[in-house]
Amino acid sequence: MTPKKSSSPKPLVDVDMDRVVQHTTFRVFRYSGTGDPPTYKEYEVPTKRGMTVLDGLLWIKENLDGSLAYRASCRMGVCGSCAMMINGKPRLACQTQILDLNTTVVTVEPLKNYPVIKDLVPELEPLFEKHEAVKPYVMRPGDEQELENPSGEFEQSPEELNEFIQFTYCIKCGICLAACPTVASDPLFLGPQALAQAYRYTVDTRDGAYAERCDLVDSAHGVWRCHYAGACTEACPKGVDPALAIQLLKKKVFQHRVLGKRRKVARVAPKPVGVSRRPNIPEPPARTVAKKE
Numbered sequence: 001m002t003p004k005k006s007s008s009p010k011p012l013v014d015v016d017m018d019r020v021v022q023h024t025t026f027r028v029f030r031y032s033g034t035g036d037p038p039t040y041k042e043y044e045v046p047t048k049r050g051m052t053v054l055d056g057l058l059w060i061k062e063n064l065d066g067s068l069a070y071r072a073s074c075r076m077g078v079c080g081s082c083a084m085m086i087n088g089k090p091r092l093a094c095q096t097q098i099l100d101l102n103t104t105v106v107t108v109e110p111l112k113n114y115p116v117i118k119d120l121v122p123e124l125e126p127l128f129e130k131h132e133a134v135k136p137y138v139m140r141p142g143d144e145q146e147l148e149n150p151s152g153e154f155e156q157s158p159e160e161l162n163e164f165i166q167f168t169y170c171i172k173c174g175i176c177l178a179a180c181p182t183v184a185s186d187p188l189f190l191g192p193q194a195l196a197q198a199y200r201y202t203v204d205t206r207d208g209a210y211a212e213r214c215d216l217v218d219s220a221h222g223v224w225r226c227h228y229a230g231a232c233t234e235a236c237p238k239g240v241d242p243a244l245a246i247q248l249l250k251k252k253v254f255q256h257r258v259l260g261k262r263r264k265v266a267r268v269a270p271k272p273v274g275v276s277r278r279p280n281i282p283e284p285p286a287r288t289v290a291k292k293e
């Protein structure tokens, strides 16, 4: 296919032909979203050093086929939008260098284990529903006022923070669910993303809903369905290690259920003596989102 002339004065991906080191065939999954059977379409992408798979898709869209649909936003591995199957593995397209794949054929498909909306765009609703189901926020049963109108900061030591900080790096890209063999066989399984976040809040000392969250994940499609394949951890682009979080969560649920163990809840730190608020510090803005009842 000959590249069409772009009307945009500034191309999204500028490929200087003198610096092209190979021509890569992109085999792209195409699905119209109307129920017609999906097909694969091939595009030739001039590739220079440093080009990512996302750059290749942007170049195709800008120069060869404007009808190609995919998601992307930050182009720097932060937003998680560009997750897709690349040569059979779930990855972030913006973090995958074409030349690192060591091949001249790159097959690009939507994430596995999700319905497909169009082309490379998966329906991520199941991911967000499962995430929401584990109540991924700090709860203080019986002490809601402190969350609504804080009188100070909750006390938490660096050691307590280290217990869960690794699991806060999740960017909700959905890659771990696409890699998980248990999600493939049980679509209702909560999955590595939600379970890792359940663990993250279960061990956060500021949270007081330890028992409630343990009960939430102790179900037929919950924490015990994980067979520790470890595929989620291998695929996670942020080093979150959801498989580790799930095993630690199993231990917490056992301790709660069988040993009746409780966890201490952080208190509000005493106000420092002799310290006053610096002048001219602006007040925080008013809430912009209404509270869910």
Ligand code: FES
Residues within 6 Å of the ligand: 071, 072, 073, 074, 075, 076, 077, 078, 079, 080, 081, 082, 083, 092, 093, 094, 095
């Ligand atoms: Fe944001 Fe790839 S575009 S993670």
